[in-house]
Amino acid sequence: MPRLPSSLRRAVRHWWLPALAALLVAGLCAAGLVLYVDERGHRERGMTVGPEQARDRLDVKVHLLHSDPATQSVTAWVDIDPRGTLRQPGERDVPTKDLVIETSSGERPVLHYPAHQPIRTETLVFHLQKGSISDYPFDRYITSVAFDPTADGKDIPVVVRMIDADPFFVAHKVRPASKDLGTGLRLSFRRTLSNILLAWFMMVVMWLMALAVLVGARLASWYRHGMAWAALSWMAATLFALVALRKAAPGDPPIGSAFDYAAFFWASLIIAVSVVYVVAIGFKAEHAKILKKR
Incomplete structure (x- = not known):
């Protein structure tokens, strides 16, 4: 070759x-x-449930805006659009009959819309279940978003379309909501992939910073030239940088979350112990120099 x-x-x-x-x-x-x-693409496709082939129906569009694990709630805008004979001719959001909509929202369980009056956009709050913010960034939550409408006291079909617009959480369909609640979906909320990747990156960086300080402390102790002020300044700055990095974690996790136990607490401990170790070794070396001069 x-x-x-x-x-x-x-x-x-x-x-x-x-x-x-x-x-x-x-x-x-x-x-x-x-x-x-x-x-x-998952967000733009949305999630739809209900008899879309029905002519006389109610279309409910739910914009999932903000999930708040601290209050165990998800806030949504709800647009209601009558179709077929339920809509007043020439009008988009004016019903021809009195509408009463039961919802799965704990704060607004029933919505009333009189006939021949425009329907306004509603802000509803749904309660999150089966999740704890202390599991950050691996926390997940469950909620049911469902609607059960009647027109002049008679049940009418409803199509529910959900659009996920929360920048920190992404919603996934688990299964249809319980029939007792009406037409809707049982949703699972988890943090977006970008948030999870950033949290993992921050945890890795914390460990690398702590190990770098630990190696620096060991090297500073080998030479025993006295107080290594430059090394101590770098270590102290690293400790404060670690705290600032912790505060920058997306989603504002509480102290004591899985994020802290996986990285922050131990990294802070390693850096603090390294600083004390270098000071102790430096003090011993300085003391030895003073004794020699005497």
Whole structure:
């Protein structure tokens, strides 16, 4: 097999590492775009339940705006649109009959809309269940979003379409809501992939910072030149940087969450112990120097 010219071999040895790094960066960027497009597509498709073939029906569009684990609630805008004979001709949101809609919202269980009067957009709050914010960033929640409408006292079909617009949580369909609640979906809420990846990245960074300080403390202790002020300044700055990084965690997790027990508490402890260790070794070395001078 013929050998490559020496100049070409040198060029290959010189450029293979930058080329590999460029391919790695391009691959990561492409993977990130694919994940972003997939999550965005899921949000735009929405989730629909109900007899869409029915002519005389009620269309309910639910915009899931904000999930708040601290209050165990999810806030949504609700647009109601009568169809067929339930809609006044020439009007989009004016019903021809008195509408009463029972909802799965704990705060607004019943909505009333008189005939021949425009229907306004409602803000409803649904309660989150089976989840704890202390599990951050792995916390998940369950809620039911359902509607059971009547027109002049008679049951009417309803189509419920849900659009996920929460930047921190993503909703997934678990199953149809209980028939006792009406037409709707039982939803599972979990943090978005971007939030989970960022939380994991922050935990890894915390551990790397702590281990770097630990290695620095060990090296500073080997030389025993006295108080290593530069090293101590760097370690103290790292400790404060760790606290600032903790505050920047998306979703404002409470102190004592899984995030803290997985990284923050231990990283802070390692850095604090390293600072004390370097001070103790430095004090011992300085004390020895003073004794020699005497």
